[in-house]
Amino acid sequence: MSEIALSVQNLSKSFRIAHQGLRGYKTLHDELATLPRRLAQRLAGNGRSTSETFWALKNVSFDVKTGEVLGIIGSNGAGKSTLLKILNRITEPTIGGVDIYGRVGALLEVGTGFHPELTGRENIFLNGAILGMTRAEIKRKFDEIVAFAEVERFLDTPVKRYSSGMYVRLAFAVAAHLDPEILLIDEVLAVGDAEFQKKCLDKMEDVAANEGRTVIFVSHDMDAICHLCSRCILLSHGEIAKTGNAADVVGAYLGGEQDQSPEIDFAPIESEASFQFAGLYNPKGQASSSFSADEPLLLKSSFAVRRQIEGLQLSFSVFNFKGDRIFYSTISMAKPVISVEAAGEYNIAAVIPGRLLLPGRYSISLALHTPKTKLYDLRKQALSFRIVGTIGDRYDGFASDELGQIYADVKWSRSDQPDRQSSLHGNVSMLASASR
Amino acid sequence: MNLRELWNYRDLLRMLVERNIKVIYKQTALGITWVALQPLIAATVLAIIAGRVAKLPSDGTPHFLFVFCGLTIWNYFSQIAQRSSTSLINNTQLISKVYFPRMLIPLSHTFSTLVDFAVMLVMLFIFMVIYRITPTLRLVAIPGFLFLTAMTATGVALWFSALSVKYRDTNYALPLFLQIWMWASAIIYPTSMIDSSRWQTIFALNPVVGFVEGFRWCVLGHSALTPNMLWITIGMSILLLLSGAFFFRRVERDFADII
Numbered sequence: 001m002s003e004i005a006l007s008v009q010n011l012s013k014s015f016r017i018a019h020q021g022l023r024g025y026k027t028l029h030d031e032l033a034t035l036p037r038r039l040a041q042r043l044a045g046n047g048r049s050t051s052e053t054f055w056a057l058k059n060v061s062f063d064v065k066t067g068e069v070l071g072i073i074g075s076n077g078a079g080k081s082t083l084l085k086i087l088n089r090i091t092e093p094t095i096g097g098v099d100i101y102g103r104v105g106a107l108l109e110v111g112t113g114f115h116p117e118l119t120g121r122e123n124i125f126l127n128g129a130i131l132g133m134t135r136a137e138i139k140r141k142f143d144e145i146v147a148f149a150e151v152e153r154f155l156d157t158p159v160k161r162y163s164s165g166m167y168v169r170l171a172f173a174v175a176a177h178l179d180p181e182i183l184l185i186d187e188v189l190a191v192g193d194a195e196f197q198k199k200c201l202d203k204m205e206d207v208a209a210n211e212g213r214t215v216i217f218v219s220h221d222m223d224a225i226c227h228l229c230s231r232c233i234l235l236s237h238g239e240i241a242k243t244g245n246a247a248d249v250v251g252a253y254l255g256g257e258q259d260q261s262p263e264i265d266f267a268p269i270e271s272e273a274s275f276q277f278a279g280l281y282n283p284k285g286q287a288s289s290s291f292s293a294d295e296p297l298l299l300k301s302s303f304a305v306r307r308q309i310e311g312l313q314l315s316f317s318v319f320n321f322k323g324d325r326i327f328y329s330t331i332s333m334a335k336p337v338i339s340v341e342a343a344g345e346y347n348i349a350a351v352i353p354g355r356l357l358l359p360g361r362y363s364i365s366l367a368l369h370t371p372k373t374k375l376y377d378l379r380k381q382a383l384s385f386r387i388v389g390t391i392g393d394r395y396d397g398f399a400s401d402e403l404g405q406i407y408a409d410v411k412w413s414r415s416d417q418p419d420r421q422s423s424l425h426g427n428v429s430m431l432a433s434a435s436r
Numbered sequence: 437m438n439l440r441e442l443w444n445y446r447d448l449l450r451m452l453v454e455r456n457i458k459v460i461y462k463q464t465a466l467g468i469t470w471v472a473l474q475p476l477i478a479a480t481v482l483a484i485i486a487g488r489v490a491k492l493p494s495d496g497t498p499h500f501l502f503v504f505c506g507l508t509i510w511n512y513f514s515q516i517a518q519r520s521s522t523s524l525i526n527n528t529q530l531i532s533k534v535y536f537p538r539m540l541i542p543l544s545h546t547f548s549t550l551v552d553f554a555v556m557l558v559m560l561f562i563f564m565v566i567y568r569i570t571p572t573l574r575l576v577a578i579p580g581f582l583f584l585t586a587m588t589a590t591g592v593a594l595w596f597s598a599l600s601v602k603y604r605d606t607n608y609a610l611p612l613f614l615q616i617w618m619w620a621s622a623i624i625y626p627t628s629m630i631d632s633s634r635w636q637t638i639f640a641l642n643p644v645v646g647f648v649e650g651f652r653w654c655v656l657g658h659s660a661l662t663p664n665m666l667w668i669t670i671g672m673s674i675l676l677l678l679s680g681a682f683f684f685r686r687v688e689r690d691f692a693d694i695i
Binding site: 132 | 534
């Protein structure tokens with residue numbers, strides 16, 4: 001059982017980012033028109049002035065044993081999808097190589113290759129073939145696929161008439177009945193209703209438990225990773241940041257071992273309004289990037305406004321580790337009003353209350369802008385921090401994705417009287433105090 | 437060239453061919469009738485131009501039949517080129533999400549376009565009966581010339597589909613190019629119009645001339661096709677196919693990144 005199913009050596013992948021061309025593909029005319037200039041540039045030795053090389057993956061090496069379920073995690077843009085695409089041979093690495101011993105099947109995105117004009121039945125065969133199944137295989141599994149997708153009645157309807165739920169169910173059903181030796185899965189669980197998601201998860205567990213099946217699983221769902229994977233790789237900016245036991249790696253990722261500094265001085269930019277400094281502080285006034293769930297968090301920022309700007313606002317957003325925006329706040333919400341329109345230097349502080357964010361990793365983006373007209377300065381993920389503790393351990397026994405996005409400071413009470421009218425009255429004082 | 441891999445994916449090729457056929461005239465009122473209607477109208481117009489307006493020769497065959505015969509094989513060629521040149525772009529989603537030999541996509545059109553060809557061939561036979569042309573044993577050679585056409589068309593298809601991934605210009609250039617190509621090939625006039633045999637041989641460097649004349653030889657029983665011309669045609673189509681396949685393989689590795 002310790003055979004190698006897949007071996008990745010020194011894998012690197014670069015993309016060229018064009019600074020002016022915007023589009024990756026060019027017209028022949030463009031190429032011809034810029035030919036003299038590019039030739040001149042090449043001769044002068046600075047041919048890269050219009051494009052920049054971006055390394056999506058840098059020197060990634062790992063082995064996967066037969067029968068192993070490997071998880072790959074990392075924030076958006078860490079290179080996870082690029083890695084899967086290379087493993088699946090959709091794109092080729094710039095440097096390095098991959099040795100694969102066995103048939104690879106991939107669930108990169110459900111429903112690829114579905115043709116809207118074809119019926120469900122026809123699409124099962126087409127999609128199956130695209131995913132690498134033979135016709136005989138699909139025939140054998142046809143009934144199983146149809147039953148799994150629950151679309152029996154609509155088999156001879158073109159899929160363009162399907163509801164999105166049916167579409168996704170059918171797509172997953174085909175993909176889930178693939179029988180490769182090495183299975184690559186990318187976030188397919190984020191589809192369908194809760195019931196179908198559960199079904200998918202069960203099916204995946206089934207697949208993973210199947211002896212001899214090697215699975216590589218990319219997900220933002222840390223519970224699923226911990227649950228399904230024996231080993232896990234954490235990718236960060238295209239490099240392997242940590243590898244090991246799934247729980248350890250997930251812990252390191254959520255805990256944020258590579259914390260950023262809680263204070264940051266910004267390099268000046270050419271703008272009429274720009275940030276100079278930002279920092280995070282705990283209630284004791286100490287700079288920190290780790291806060292307990294109960295305590296408030298102080299965000300300080302300094303910026304310069306170089307001329308009077310009508311309607312200028314300072315705002316920030318807090319994002320969770322998946323990159324979802326948790327909330328947004330702008331200085332125009334301040335009471336009493338704080339104006340930052342006049343030229344000058346400003347020091348502004350904002351308090352993010354305690355008992356708002358759930359434990360986890362977050363980042364803050366800062367912006368100076370006039371709403372819907374102009375962005376003067378935007379600092380994406382300028383600061384990052386984590387919330388630790390479990391708010392009085394009240395959430396023990398719950399999986400993190402069952403908690404929602406924020407901690408709601410809900411007040412609970414109990415009344416002895418069954419009468420609706422009076423129980424409402426009894427709580428009026430509580431409502432009043434909460435709204436104050 | 438990975439022929440073995442292509443063979444392993446033959447089921448997918450079959451499904452893609454089936455898809456092409458099922459999808460092409462979906463949600464049109466006339467459906468498959470279009471396959472018959474288009475060349476019928478085109479042949480009528482071209483026959484009038486060739487016979488009445490330009491008064492071109494037709495080797496003694498009725499003009500309509502002569503032109504229809506040429507169009508039958510030319511349409512097979514040009515439709516493959518046209519459909520497959522946009523095929524990769526139309527399947528962007530597939531190419532950037534799933535691995536399979538990319539060549540299957542343009543290749544599938546070489547097979548699915550056979551349906552259009554078959555419809556035209558049946559119509560051609562009907563017109564032969566109407567015009568009282570006695571078929572000869574030469575009809576047996578049709579598959580040979582069809583194969584030659586398919587090879588040439590696939591070569592052109594591979595070149596243009598691969599180019600289209602990087603340069604969308606092909607979408608505009610190809611229809612124009614095909615139009616010129618049609619007039620430059622002996623579709624509405626016979627090669628016998630060119631009186632020097634040396635110039636005829638040079639004319640045959642355009643492989644379309646070879647298979648159009650060959651096809652006419654099979655159906656109408658006479659043509660200016662010489663063995664020399666035939667060899668040149670075979671050589672040119674092999675060259676086109678191999679160079680197309682080679683070029684396709686070379687750029688295929690970057691498809692997912694630039695499409």
